[in-house]
Amino acid sequence: MRMSRIVRTAADILYPAILIFGLYIVAHGHLTPGGGFQGGAVIATGGALVIVAYNYKEVTGWLKKNVLTGQEVTGLVGFIGVGLLALAFGQGFFFNYLVGSGSIFGIPVPYGINAGELNTAGTVPLMNFAVGIEVWGGLTVVILYMLSGLEKEGC
Amino acid sequence: MTFSDFIITNAPVLLVAIPLLAAFLCPVMGKISSMVRNFWVMGMMLVTAAVAFILAYRVFVTGPVIYVFGAAAANLAIPLDSGGIPIRIIFTVDAMSAFMDIICAIVGVSVLLYSLSAESRNSSLEGYYTLFFLMIVGVFGMVSTGDIFNFFVFLEILSLASAGLIAYRIDGGLAVEAALKYFILSTLGAIFVLFAIGIFYGQYNALNIAMIAERMQFSMLDKIALVLLVAALAMKCGAVPLHFWTPDAYSMAPSSVTAFLVVASQASLYGLFRVVFTMYNITMNCVTVGWIIIIFGVLSMVVGVTMAIPQKDIKRLMAYHAVSQTGYMLLGVGVGLAVLGNAGLTSAFGFMAMEGGIFHIFNHAMYKGLLFLTAGAIIYRIGTRDLNKMGGLGHTMKYTMIFFMIGALAIAGIPPFNGFASKLMIYESVYLFNPLLAIIAMVVSILTLASFVKVFHSVFMGPKLPEYADVKEAPLPMLIGMGILAAIVILFGLFPQPVVEILVAPAAHALADQGGYIASVLGGA
Numbered sequence: 001m002r003m004s005r006i007v008r009t010a011a012d013i014l015y016p017a018i019l020i021f022g023l024y025i026v027a028h029g030h031l032t033p034g035g036g037f038q039g040g041a042v043i044a045t046g047g048a049l050v051i052v053a054y055n056y057k058e059v060t061g062w063l064k065k066n067v068l069t070g071q072e073v074t075g076l077v078g079f080i081g082v083g084l085l086a087l088a089f090g091q092g093f094f095f096n097y098l099v100g101s102g103s104i105f106g107i108p109v110p111y112g113i114n115a116g117e118l119n120t121a122g123t124v125p126l127m128n129f130a131v132g133i134e135v136w137g138g139l140t141v142v143i144l145y146m147l148s149g150l151e152k153e154g155c
Numbered sequence: 156m157t158f159s160d161f162i163i164t165n166a167p168v169l170l171v172a173i174p175l176l177a178a179f180l181c182p183v184m185g186k187i188s189s190m191v192r193n194f195w196v197m198g199m200m201l202v203t204a205a206v207a208f209i210l211a212y213r214v215f216v217t218g219p220v221i222y223v224f225g226a227a228a229a230n231l232a233i234p235l236d237s238g239g240i241p242i243r244i245i246f247t248v249d250a251m252s253a254f255m256d257i258i259c260a261i262v263g264v265s266v267l268l269y270s271l272s273a274e275s276r277n278s279s280l281e282g283y284y285t286l287f288f289l290m291i292v293g294v295f296g297m298v299s300t301g302d303i304f305n306f307f308v309f310l311e312i313l314s315l316a317s318a319g320l321i322a323y324r325i326d327g328g329l330a331v332e333a334a335l336k337y338f339i340l341s342t343l344g345a346i347f348v349l350f351a352i353g354i355f356y357g358q359y360n361a362l363n364i365a366m367i368a369e370r371m372q373f374s375m376l377d378k379i380a381l382v383l384l385v386a387a388l389a390m391k392c393g394a395v396p397l398h399f400w401t402p403d404a405y406s407m408a409p410s411s412v413t414a415f416l417v418v419a420s421q422a423s424l425y426g427l428f429r430v431v432f433t434m435y436n437i438t439m440n441c442v443t444v445g446w447i448i449i450i451f452g453v454l455s456m457v458v459g460v461t462m463a464i465p466q467k468d469i470k471r472l473m474a475y476h477a478v479s480q481t482g483y484m485l486l487g488v489g490v491g492l493a494v495l496g497n498a499g500l501t502s503a504f505g506f507m508a509m510e511g512g513i514f515h516i517f518n519h520a521m522y523k524g525l526l527f528l529t530a531g532a533i534i535y536r537i538g539t540r541d542l543n544k545m546g547g548l549g550h551t552m553k554y555t556m557i558f559f560m561i562g563a564l565a566i567a568g569i570p571p572f573n574g575f576a577s578k579l580m581i582y583e584s585v586y587l588f589n590p591l592l593a594i595i596a597m598v599v600s601i602l603t604l605a606s607f608v609k610v611f612h613s614v615f616m617g618p619k620l621p622e623y624a625d626v627k628e629a630p631l632p633m634l635i636g637m638g639i640l641a642a643i644v645i646l647f648g649l650f651p652q653p654v655v656e657i658l659v660a661p662a663a664h665a666l667a668d669q670g671g672y673i674a675s676v677l678g679g680a
Contacts, residue, residue, distance in 0.1 A: 077179050091227055092223055
């Protein structure tokens, strides 16, 4: 059962906004409160919103469980891969080999009051991205399974 | 740096990183084919076990090994600019940790081999193996970590993965109920642990076990933390009066998982010992705490075995025996703790009691794992777990019967099996401490034997039953899995002396030696 046109239109408009806000929290994990898990959870609430506004069958056509499980695997392997890469460089597990290196996320943190430099913190943002992708997939799958019973109530 | 140097240096972290990678890539391998997935999980398990043995060898030969996460060098425990505080997550592997690593590696390999055919008829095996590897990560992490908050994290990983696997066969909701019970109790226990960690952190500004141990004042708050930790970890290892989750969880989980749940419980037991010996040691009143652990142990032994006798479900019966055997370990190590402050008594029988208790951890993991695997093989072939409906299986399942006999005689403490070796050490040393306790322990052993004679008779003896006429022997991978454990049960029973000298005695001394543990992390304190 779909909800009224007003709810569906509002969900359509809100979904990209939620997605972008979630991604913003993931990307700024090393600067502001939040991080991979929180951002991923925000994105997953967008999934919950469209399931409520449309119906389960329609939504499973857009949010495919295969893709979401794939996201989970990608995120987890990415996270552990970032840690293992440090071993390949001959340093300790989870050693932050990017910080201060001058390459991606590698510039030194500016001193004093500033707007927050995104391009810092080394491997921390990479791990936030990995966790964000993982939680996005994992929590959305959880929500899909939990709301899969909505149809059977006959409401 | 050569490859072998690389493995040796990074062994503590590879112990956790390899199973994690195996777990995360398992769904991908499952997408290719089930054959590829089986090779992947078995290969990764063998690699993990090899790393565990390399690490254990290094620890037993050269002493404790530390590994610092995220540091430029693995042994840089205290960063130069941290003011002498070890701020990073650290793995501290001493002889006791290495001892537990060996147990986990052996049981992990045999259980995984067994699962390959025991679980092959079920769906969504990717999830099964993923959770199984997460359990392995949890156990390796708990026994290796040198950071109390990290211990909590691995405890949670282990609890969540275990709860998922207990519910794996939904079984009309019964397995889900058992898993929910386990999950709620584990979470409650984990909150206790977290609260205690908060108390330590508030008082000592440190999460590193060695640092807390060095600064331990045994204030009122530390007493509260001790109570919380002992209660939570005793519950997690299934000691009476907090044992009520074990029969449900052990009997409803798939048998291969149950065999590994035994190891998971023992990781909590390790945590309990680590807390009382390494963090508190003689700053607390060892006699009182020792006696509390002894009473837990005696209660577990007696209640466990008396509850086991009337059971009709083969796995539930074995689960109660697991509770009873945990009592022996608590008794042995508890006696060691009670006399810890007294050097004369410690050298007279305290160390021997601890060695007996610690040796029993190893032996229990082997024979109890073996017994659960044989129960699983029987259930796999005949489809019921009710002892009253079994009978005459000795005609067709010969090897399973032999493995069951080995396990049953070992758990009852009959020579020449390994249970006898560790129980004898416990009897002898506990008798010097308090003769009554030793007598209770022996009576419990006799009751255990009686109970297993009953099981053996009702499962394997008697004429061939018509409904089981076409029952076959368990498949080969299951037999190999059981065979590995059975071989170790016999080997360690025949030659206990070298095992005690090489593995058990260093583990017991490492546990009692608080100063050595602190020095291995903080430097020559």
